[in-house]
Amino acid sequence: MNKTFWLTLLTWIFFGIMIGAIVGSATALLLTVNDHLGETRENRPWFVLFLPLAGLALGYLYMKAGTSAGNELYKGNNLVIESVQGKGKMLLRLGPLVYLGTFMTILFGGSTGREGAAIQMGGSVAEAVNKLFKVKLIDTRILLMGGISAGFGAAFGTPITAAIFGMEMASLGRLKFEALVPCLVASFVGHYTTEKFWHVEHEKFIIATVPEVSALTFSKVILLAIVFSLVSVLYCQLRHGIHKLSEKYTMKNHTVRAFVGGLIIVALTYIIGSYDYNGRGLDMLEDSFTQDVPPYAFLAKLVFTAVTMGMGFVGGEAIPLFFVGATLGNTLHAFIDLPLSFLAALGMIVTFGGGANTPIAAFLLGVEMFNGKGIEFFFVACLTSYLFSGHHGLWPSQTIYEPKSRLYGVRKGETIKRTEEMKE
Structure with a gap:
């Protein structure tokens, strides 16, 4: 040295x-x-x-x-x-x-x-x-x-x-x-x-009960991770599709894009008859850990966010994806025999990880947010989501340094955007 x-x-x-x-x-x-x-x-x-x-x-x-x-x-x-x-x-x-x-x-x-x-x-x-x-x-x-x-x-x-x-x-x-x-x-x-x-507090989410470790539980977690990963792909594709079409038809006039996007959000708000999907939606996100939420909540938030971000507004997509994943996990509680808070937490982390293409960071996010509870399940779920979300993601500029699997037939060095364009 x-x-x-x-x-x-x-x-x-x-x-x-x-x-x-x-x-x-x-x-x-x-x-x-x-x-x-x-x-x-x-x-x-x-x-x-x-x-x-x-x-x-x-x-x-x-x-x-x-x-x-x-x-x-x-x-x-x-x-x-x-x-x-x-x-x-x-x-x-x-x-x-x-x-x-x-x-x-x-x-x-x-x-x-x-x-x-x-x-x-x-x-x-x-x-x-x-x-x-x-x-x-x-x-x-x-x-x-x-x-x-x-x-x-x-x-x-x-x-x-x-x-x-x-x-x-x-x-x-x-x-x-x-x-x-x-x-x-x-x-x-x-x-x-x-x-x-500065004494700024962050939101706290608690897993009340962690399921018992067993082959059956792991099988359910893997199946759920695949579902969450596909939902993350749905969001990314819808968001990018809206972005592409809005730029095409407005000739990249961002003023017109965002104005029309605002009109669409206003219309969606009054069609659905609820303000729960405007803004960050932290209240329903927190509720998804403790009580039933509307079964369509995840889809409504997915559409609201895809329109907002795709039409030129700014901010972030992690909190909305947390919302989508947690409320979807809440909805699946009616069909999957696993604790409600665990399903919400799993959906919250895995859906974000699938969209961000950051499996290690997503796993650690689950560890830090939930104090290490269910660590083995989060690890398997994040890796599963990473594999099944394919070469899609929130950020088209991400470079594929190493393809997720040779099963996809994707070349090294391409960006997500370029990979998607070659498949069209």
């Missing part, structure tokens, strides 16, 4: 602490404001009528953020991934803009989450550090991954998961261990800054 080793290590730790502290503080603001805006909308459900106008404003902001960069900004998490891969350039204004867009979406009843905003802010902060300190090119991508970890850890209060998520998000079949130090430092600093320094 020479001088260069220690100098590089200390540099990574220093930047990891800096990124984690800034992103943790920014995420604390995100969570606090989101809670306030969510409560405001719940007390004034008629706010949803203004969602089309919010779409007009949001689309205008994104298009005017830069002539050539306007469309790039709409890539969101995909832009962060491409920057990590060296195929794109991270934009400093993406973080503040996605925060404003998330606030607008939640206040007026679009179905969205928060991890997208936190990750994109993490990427923006990391890019600012890269520019301010003129970080060597070889380290810029590593610090971007640290920004991803800081955002995810601060957003969900799961620092171990976040450290792995930052290394796992950009590519299928590969953990980028070269970013281990900044990802680990940034995730823990981001988490503790949000939770301990």
Whole structure:
């Protein structure tokens, strides 16, 4: 271990602490404001009528953020991934803009989450550090991954998961261990800054009863994991299909896209006769662990979120996928003899993991969120979901470093987007 080793290590730790502290503080603001805006909308459900106008404003902001960069900004998490891969350039204004867009979406009843905003802010902060300190090119991508970890850890209060998520998000079949130090430092600093320094609390979900370990239980868990993985594919395909068609028919006029998307959400809200699927839906998500929820809840949330995100609104998709998976698990309780809270937890984690293509991070998310309960079931379920969700996902820019199985006949080095286009 020479001088260069220690100098590089200390540099990574220093930047990891800096990124984690800034992103943790920014995420604390995100969570606090989101809670306030969510409560405001719940007390004034008629706010949803203004969602089309919010779409007009949001689309205008994104298009005017830069002539050539306007469309790039709409890539969101995909832009962060491409920057990590060296195929794109991270934009400093993406973080503040996605925060404003998330606030607008939640206040007026679009179905969205928060991890997208936190990750994109993490990427923006990391890019600012890269520019301010003129970080060597070889380290810029590593610090971007640290920004991803800081955002995810601060957003969900799961620092171990976040450290792995930052290394796992950009590519299928590969953990980028070269970013281990900044990802680990940034995730823990981001988490503790949000939770301990700013005293922001995260949601708590409890598994009341874990089923007995047996061959029969594992068989049920594997079957359920396949179902959850297929639902995650359904969401991803619907969301991307809406995105593609809306861009085609509006000629990438994001102002028109988001305005029409707002109109559709308003119409869906009054057709279904409930405001439960607007905003984040945290109340029903929590209820799915303790009591019966409407059997169609998972499908309603899936459609609301696919329209919201596919038509140009912003935010995140983790919370909506948590909702979809947990409520589907709740519905399946009538057919599968397993504890209600366990089914909700399994659906919540596995559906997200199938969409994100991050099986190790998803498994660790289950471990951290549920204090290690049912660890063996979550491990098997997350790997099963990863295999059966195929080469689809939330983020088309993910590169297939290693195909999930040779059964799929997919080539290395392709992106999810390219793989799907070749199958059309």
